[in-house]
Each structure stands twice: as structure tokens, then as C-alpha cells.
Amino acid sequence: MLDWRVIVPFVLTGTIWGSTWLVITGQIDGVPAAWSVFYRFLLATPALFLVAFLMKRRLKLTGPEHRLAVLVGIFQFSGNFLFVYHAELYVTSGIVALMFGLMMVPNALLARAFLGERVQGGFMLGSAIAIVGVSFLLVHEWTSNPNAGVIGGNVGLGIILALLGILAASVANVIQANPTGRAVPMVSLLAWAMLYGTVFDLGFALLTAGPPPLPTNPNYWAGIVYLALIGSVITFPLHYNLVREIGAGRTAYNAILTISVAMLLSTLFEGYRWTGLTITGMVLAVIGMVLALRSKQRR
Numbered sequence: 123m124l125d126w127r128v129i130v131p132f133v134l135t136g137t138i139w140g141s142t143w144l145v146i147t148g149q150i151d152g153v154p155a156a157w158s159v160f161y162r163f164l165l166a167t168p169a170l171f172l173v174a175f176l177m178k179r180r181l182k183l184t185g186p187e188h189r190l191a192v193l194v195g196i197f198q199f200s201g202n203f204l205f206v207y208h209a210e211l212y213v214t215s216g217i218v219a220l221m222f223g224l225m226m227v228p229n230a231l232l233a234r235a236f237l238g239e240r241v242q243g244g245f246m247l248g249s250a251i252a253i254v255g256v257s258f259l260l261v262h263e264w265t266s267n268p269n270a271g272v273i274g275g276n277v278g279l280g281i282i283l284a285l286l287g288i289l290a291a292s293v294a295n296v297i298q299a300n301p302t303g304r305a306v307p308m309v310s311l312l313a314w315a316m317l318y319g320t321v322f323d324l325g326f327a328l329l330t331a332g333p334p335p336l337p338t339n340p341n342y343w344a345g346i347v348y349l350a351l352i353g354s355v356i357t358f359p360l361h362y363n364l365v366r367e368i369g370a371g372r373t374a375y376n377a378i379l380t381i382s383v384a385m386l387l388s389t390l391f392e393g394y395r396w397t398g399l400t401i402t403g404m405v406l407a408v409i410g411m412v413l414a415l416r417s418k419q420r421r
Contacts, residue, residue: 128367131360136376140383142353143215144391146207148345154331155207158346160323163199166350167320170313173355179307183314190302191314198294199319204326205287212280216381216388217263220256220404221284223381223411226374227253228292236296244417252410258403266395308362316354374415378408 149158174181183191209218227249233239260281267277294315297303303311327334337343364373385404388394 128364131364132373132376133379135357135360135364136379137383138352138357139376140219140380141387142349143210143219143384144387145345145349145353146210147215147392148341149349150207150211153335153337153342154327155211156204156323156327156331157334159200159203159207160320160327160334161346162203162350162354163316163320163323164350165346166354167313167316169351169355170309170316170358173359174307174309174313177307177309177359179310181310181313183306183310186302187306187311188314190297190300190306191311192318194294194298194303194311195315195317195319196322197290197297199316200322200326201290202287202294204323205283205290209280209283209287212276213263213284214388214392214394216385216392216394217259218280218284219384220259220381220407221281222288222291223377223407224249224252224256225288225292225295226377226411226414228289229295232292232296233299237299242417245414248410248413248415248417250410252407252414255403255406255408255410258399258406262397262400262403309359312358375412377415378411381408 146158149155149162171181206218206222230239230241230245230249234241263281264277298311298315361373361376364376385394389396
């Protein structure tokens, strides 16, 4: 863990992914979220194919592998990101990032149901503590919103959209772990999945948001480049190299760094206000995630 070949990619991926949540807010300011998702992956897809080619990974897939890539693309690069972008219209970006830290829960439950993986008691206890902590933060988000209304108003909608995004990402995680997915180089599967997801994003944007807009703000396009190349293409090889170097269990702790960076940026640039409730919630969420991850690592 103290080797620079581990520390550098660990810090880079956590910091970059933590920053992407704030950058997304600039992508949905006056531009339909669906088109921003499409633009992001329109740029990222050919770059990821290039990465796979340079890494000399197999790019030709079989029929079953292509069908798996379609499913992963729809759940990961369409459903997940479409829900996330729309959720950030209503909920602070750091809170959405923190909610995604709980993705390990549906990951474990779906893996139990479809892959036969066992869930330990320590994992469930840690997850329960983390859920309580995140709930504290969501209560604060709900009550501090002047438009909350009786049923939570827009904040309630944002929470639902974020939960749907978590579920979509979990489905993508689990289905790619089946024998068909394990036979494909990860970067190749992601490249094809991103391509299929981008096609779906295009259709969804045309149906729901009309003709494609062409924003003139250079900051918008700078954000697209950052999210596509830095936040999507560069970090994936770094992340999966970490998995090979230190294992999936230790790599999963990267989520703690990602959440910390996202909440810091929300505090600095979105005016997020900390209270006794939110500080308690953040501490509980981090402690719960650490406990859950430790249990999962020992399995």
C-alpha cells in the first residue's frame, strides 16, 4: 500500500472521481442533462477504444459478449448517469456522491441473489451504520430546502433519482461479473458497453429534450473534456490496475477518498453548510463503510 505505484493511482482516482460530482453541476446549468450525458460519452467512447487498442486487449467480441455489453451499457452508461445528472438538479452533488458510497449494499444483495456470493454479518452491520449516517445527511438536505413541501418536493425527487442511479450501476456491476463478462478484457467490455450506452443516450436525448443544443460557454465544453477523458477514460485503467495490484477489497476504500473530496468541494463551491446533524451523519457513514468494507475484504 505504501508503494508509489499504489499511492499515486489511489490518490489520483479518488481525487478525480470526487471532483466529477461538482463538475456535473456545470453540465446541467441551462443544458438538458440528457444531452450532457451524450456529449460526455460521445467523446469518451473513441478514447476508451484507443486505450484498449494501446493496451493490446482483444476488441472482437462474441455474440453473447456483445449482448452483455449492451446490457452493461444501458444500465451503466445510460441509466446510471442519466439518473445521476438529473438527481443533481435537486440534491447537492456531494450528497449524491455520498449516497453512491452505499452502492456496496445493493452490490452485495444482487451478488447474493444472482452469483451466490455470501454476505457476512459484519458487512450488514457496517452497512446499517452507514445507511443511518447518510439518512442524517438526507434529512438535513430535505429540511434545509425551502421548496421541500409536505413530501420533500424536489429534494425527494432527487433522492429517488439517485437511488435509481445506484440500482442501475449495481445491476451493471453484477451482470458483468458473470462467466461471460470475466472472459472479456475489462477495458474492451467497457469500451463496447460505452458505445452501446452512447447510442441509447442519443435516442433518449432526442425523445425527451429535443434537438441537440450547442452551448457557447467554453467552461461547459471544458467540463465535457474533463469528465470524458479525465473522469472516464484515464481513471478506468488506473482503477483496474489497482485491483490487480492490491485486490478489489483494498481498492474499494477509494470510495472513502472520493466521498471526502466530493463533500469538500460541495462545501467550498456549493455553499454546503455543516451542522451537528450532518457532521454526525458523515462520521457514521464513513465508519459504517469502513466496517462493511473490512468485513467484505476478509470474506
